[in-house]
Amino acid sequence: MTKLTSFAFVGAGGYIGTFVLSAFLAQAPNSATLVVLTRNPNNVKYPRRVNVAKVDDYDDIDAVADIFSQYKTDVVISTVGYGGFQAQRRMADAARKAGAVKLFVPSEFGSPTDGAPDEYPSFQEKDKIAGEVFASSLHSTPFKGHVLEYIESIGLPWARIYTGGFINRAIVSVTGVRVNDKINIIGKGNTPVSFTFEEDIAGFLAYVFTSLNTDRLSNRIFRLEGDRASLRDIAKWYDKEVAYVDAIPGPGSELRSMLSRVFESGAGSTGWNFELEREGEGEEAAGSANKLWLGHRWKGIKDIITRL
Template identity: 60%
Template sequence: MSELHSFAICGSGYIGSFIISAFLARDSPPKLIVLSRNPKSKNYPPQVTVVRVDDYGDVDNVARILMAHKIDAVLSTVGYGGIRAQREMADAAKKANIMLFVPSEFGSPTDDAPNEDEDTKWRSLEYINAIGLSWAKFYTGGFINTALYSVTGVRVNGKINIIGKGQNPVSFTLEEDIGGFVAHVLTSLPLSSLSNKIFRLEGDRGSLQDIAEWYHKEVAYVEAIPGPRSENLSMLSKVFESGAGSTGWSFQHGREGKGCSAAGSANKLWQTHRWKKIRDVITSL
């Protein structure tokens, strides 16, 4: 049984809406608050309390909010541009004696990733560890409803655009499945099974070449993914090409992990669930 009964969601990121919906769908929904710089930017369910936070750098104020609402765990769903703010969120969580912090790791593995940028997810986790705050990370791979379209550039030219060969397997998970899993484990597992643990999900698995074959699409070998956000999507395509698109990837060993470090190894924790496959959701590209 989980000791976590109240949660604060920081940021109104894309995946956050699926996590909120999944929490509210539980038989006994936990207490939820959302911390947002712009509370009116989207409509939240009436069961959710939305609290305006103008500056996460005001650690004392954020900590007071968390304590006033008696929050047990903090979840960050910020996008790439908000990664640095996670350190300030973590400081506030530590000051408020929060039991668990979930950083925004909803994607490919980041442990020991070869990037010296101080704003990376891995640097954020180093900081969270350094201040002695317990954490849980969720590696999900690409979001099925968005990644297939964005990283392939298929909507730009009708082709599966590939940087490299596109033969390495990539993990993909449906957004609703991600939200459901996060809500399930955080409200059912004891804190000892959550603290400083990595949960590796995988709803489906396939290379970019596989995707081209499944949907009968021509492959275009390119140096950059065409269309908007080309730089970011090209970087993600290169991650896929390196093998690190699998949720079981280990940068330290340069290969896939095994056992509890394997892609999809955490799926078994949601025993009653049927994970959606790519072709269950997307019938054509």
């Protein structure tokens, strides 16, 4: 029944990390402690209220643990990109060593990853990190054996945040619309996909982590959804021609194409269950966590994007 008052951010200078830190600055009480861990403290000028802790080497578990201890950290929030996923293992070990960390939030912020199949290797990497370090969904059978032993030994509570695609980024990126002015689709494009506005994602984190007790946050998956649309819906809304393709055009085609296949399969919904190959229900449904942000109006795609 403990409230959380001290928050450490890793990856705060990245895309979604900047939104998250801004939301905590806006919502966290003045008594809350906010600390950013960074290798390059001079690269970003943070507000005076933010404590900046220089980390020379994230492999130095003792040094990172000392930072968590110094600031009496309750929550470690990771918003690192793909290249930083592996470092989260060391961060978790540092959190355990510090002793007082009550919650670790790994970098998810996308579609569901628990139990992801082999065709989505980057999703598997997220799930493996979250599983090995924090907890594994019961669906994550490839990691179930040694995972539960590790969890039992470190006793580090976790929270995973599924958001679907970022409204400002995913629609442009996954459709390749900026390349040929068309909504490029692998498959039929009729499958509904979850999308959430970046500021709503960050605001939700700041609200629940500063308002709710730990018993409502620990060892839970939070499924957000600001809007729900198929790629064909989006093409119609913005009067764009549809192109059915084998690969999404433009830079990063391999990743864009993988995400397009995710959307087509149904796994772009934050309620997707890989084991059952269908949408979840109740607390496992897309957008089921939205209600925790009391009184908030979630913005949709057409609220944010006026033209493509």
